[in-house]
Amino acid sequence: MRKLVILGGGYGGINILNGLLEEVPDDVQITVVDRNPYHSLKTEFYTIAAGTESDRHSRVDFPTHEQVEYVFDEIEKIDTDSESIVLRGKEDSLSYDYLVIGLGCEDNYHGIEGASQFTESVQTFSAARRAGYHIGNLGAYKNVTVVGAGLSGIEVASEVRESRADLNIRLLDRGETVLKAFDSKIQNYVEKWFDKNGVEVIHGANVEYVEKDGVCNNGICYMNDVTVWTAGVRPNYLVRELPFEKDSQEKVIVNDFYQVPSQQNVYVVGDCASSEHSPSAQLAGQQGEKIADILAAVLNDRVPEAPGEVKLKGALGSLGKNDGFGNMLQKPMTGVLPRLAKSGVLWLSKRH
Numbered sequence: 001m002r003k004l005v006i007l008g009g010g011y012g013g014i015n016i017l018n019g020l021l022e023e024v025p026d027d028v029q030i031t032v033v034d035r036n037p038y039h040s041l042k043t044e045f046y047t048i049a050a051g052t053e054s055d056r057h058s059r060v061d062f063p064t065h066e067q068v069e070y071v072f073d074e075i076e077k078i079d080t081d082s083e084s085i086v087l088r089g090k091e092d093s094l095s096y097d098y099l100v101i102g103l104g105c106e107d108n109y110h111g112i113e114g115a116s117q118f119t120e121s122v123q124t125f126s127a128a129r130r131a132g133y134h135i136g137n138l139g140a141y142k143n144v145t146v147v148g149a150g151l152s153g154i155e156v157a158s159e160v161r162e163s164r165a166d167l168n169i170r171l172l173d174r175g176e177t178v179l180k181a182f183d184s185k186i187q188n189y190v191e192k193w194f195d196k197n198g199v200e201v202i203h204g205a206n207v208e209y210v211e212k213d214g215v216c217n218n219g220i221c222y223m224n225d226v227t228v229w230t231a232g233v234r235p236n237y238l239v240r241e242l243p244f245e246k247d248s249q250e251k252v253i254v255n256d257f258y259q260v261p262s263q264q265n266v267y268v269v270g271d272c273a274s275s276e277h278s279p280s281a282q283l284a285g286q287q288g289e290k291i292a293d294i295l296a297a298v299l300n301d302r303v304p305e306a307p308g309e310v311k312l313k314g315a316l317g318s319l320g321k322n323d324g325f326g327n328m329l330q331k332p333m334t335g336v337l338p339r340l341a342k343s344g345v346l347w348l349s350k351r352h
Contacts, residue, residue: 001029004295005085005094007075008102009034009062010042012269012284012291016100019292021065025299031094033071033085036125038062041349042104043281045122046152049131049228050159052321058125060350075103078238080263098265098298100291101252103236105271105279107229114210115147119229122152134226140166145215145224147207148231149173150181151317154190156228161197162320169198170224172205172217174231179325182315183332186325193319207231233279239272247274256306258291267291277312286310316342 002025006013009032017032024030038059047053062070071094077086078101084093107123109115120131135144144167146157157171171178171194177187178194178201194201208216214224234240235250244260245253251274252260258273260266269291270284277283290307297304316326316338324339325332 001027002097002299003095004028004030004098004100004299005096006030006032006100006102007078007085008100008104008270009036009039010102010104010270010284011281012102012288013100014039014060014062015285015288016102016269016292016295017068018063019289020296020299021063021068023296023300024065024067026067028067028299030065030068031071031096032062032068033073033075033087033094035072035074037070037072040125041346042123044346045125045128046155046159046318048125048128049120049122049135049156050163051132051136052159052163055125055129058128075238078242080242080244080266083265096265098267098295100267100269100295101239101272102269102284102288103239103272104284105233105235106237108232108234109229110232112207112209115207115229118210118212119147119227121229122156123233131226131228135160135164135167135228138164138167138225141168142225143168143170143223144226144228145170145172145222146228146230147172147205147215148229149175149178149201150230151179151315153228153230154178155318156230157199158193158197158319158323161199168200170200170202170222172207172215173201173203174205176203179317182325183327185332186327186334189325189334190319193323233271235272239268249274251275251278257294257304258287258307267295275310277310280312280315282312282315283310286312316345318342 041058044058074088084095121127146153214221240250252268253274258267269287271279294304314327318324325334326338
């Protein structure tokens, strides 16, 4: 049996798996390795942190197939020399003939003292649960600070506000406006939403260090009860340790077929692969579909067709349950319509 191992059951990994199931050859065994026994909808983790949805809302069962095996464990090492995966809970390593790496990203703390120790995260399911536990258990009038005003920070801050009207919420933004990657119409709309809903936004932030009960920014230390970190990400540490060529953001450089040029039986998808569009769940999903087509050809002894360029359809964000923003049909839009569109995308994701 030829062995295909998929590391990570996220947006890229699940699309590769689903795309292969219809034409996987009889002599191929697929093994999916993930820390959780379900596909995680990472774009919804902010709802878990805010306590507005249960974690069941953000997970989907993996598909079943007689040629697919699941291993739910933590990965300790990707050994590309011996073509094997070392797992924490198993004595024997997991060998592969073909490997897909889709382990996503983790928080980038930029070397800021105390950030990794004293902040909450929304990068993993367990971290989002922990953030939700700490925020949900706060008493009235306690202080929550969200560091970072990109898409994740905006959704966390707005969802916490909708969940807890009694809390004092502060958003630290390094730039001159929130959501620097979006149109100015969206930026202004979101700024006004925060002002209207009593979320303090501090621009020009420069977090110097974080303590258990405070965040020090530009020489001013704010007393704080919970700090949520959304100020940047980097590829999973296992990927950063690989002996492959990487770009300036530590992502693996791949060829047009998403293969590592020096080891073409290794494919990289999503936030671990070098791309101007990452991190993006939509990007990972589209890459997964393309890699599925490539692998289907390779495994069935066909010459794969060039996958072509990924074309993103825009980005959507929420401001609570009834308001939102996003680029739709190449136009910036705000209000109920983009929020409904985001809910529709989630509905489709759950029923893929």
